[in-house]
Amino acid sequence: MSLNSIFQYFVPKDQKIFFPLFEQAANNVVTMATVLVEAVNSNNLATREELFKQIDKLEHKGDEITHQIYLELGKNFITPFDREDIHALASAVDDVADNIQGSANRMLLYRVEELSDPMLKLSDLVLQAVNDLEKAIRELKDLKNVRAIADSCIRINSVENQADYIFDRAVADLFLYEKDALKVIKHKEILSALETATDMCEDAANVMESILVKNA
Structure with a gap:
């Protein structure tokens, strides 16, 4: 029996609640990024505004999932991996959602109608990063496919460098x-939020790499 199998055997079933919660959080940011890409590629301002409102609702959903993870962390003495890693991973995923919402809100509130090519490219990179984030988090529940997690983390790091x-x-x-000058400020704020979303994906990848090392 492998060390990971032994590890899973001793994890009480109640503690495995963390894995579906993380998967829900990851799926939520994928949906947010997908809607963001759809919004920035729409030339219909009314459609774009509706999509931005969807992102806002999804961010609130993500907050609820993150809050539930924190509650479970407080209730459970035994956790599937280090408590600080659970907290750090939940926080990083939540920060991804915050920055996706932040970029959408800035586009909406600043009334930026003509989106620049870098904004479109960064939105695409955010979607790439969260897709790999979701793939890696899905593999965390049993740690059987360590190579897949590591490969996703490497791709996230590459995307962050591109961003x-x-x-x-x-x-x-x-x-x-x-x-x-106003346009400079508005565009820089939006670009910064998008780039920071990829930074937070990298932070999440770093946490997962730490989990792999500790459970190797």
């Missing part, structure tokens, strides 16, 4: 070529 480059280049171009 960094796009963000830096986009901000540099704003400062160099854009004469409207």
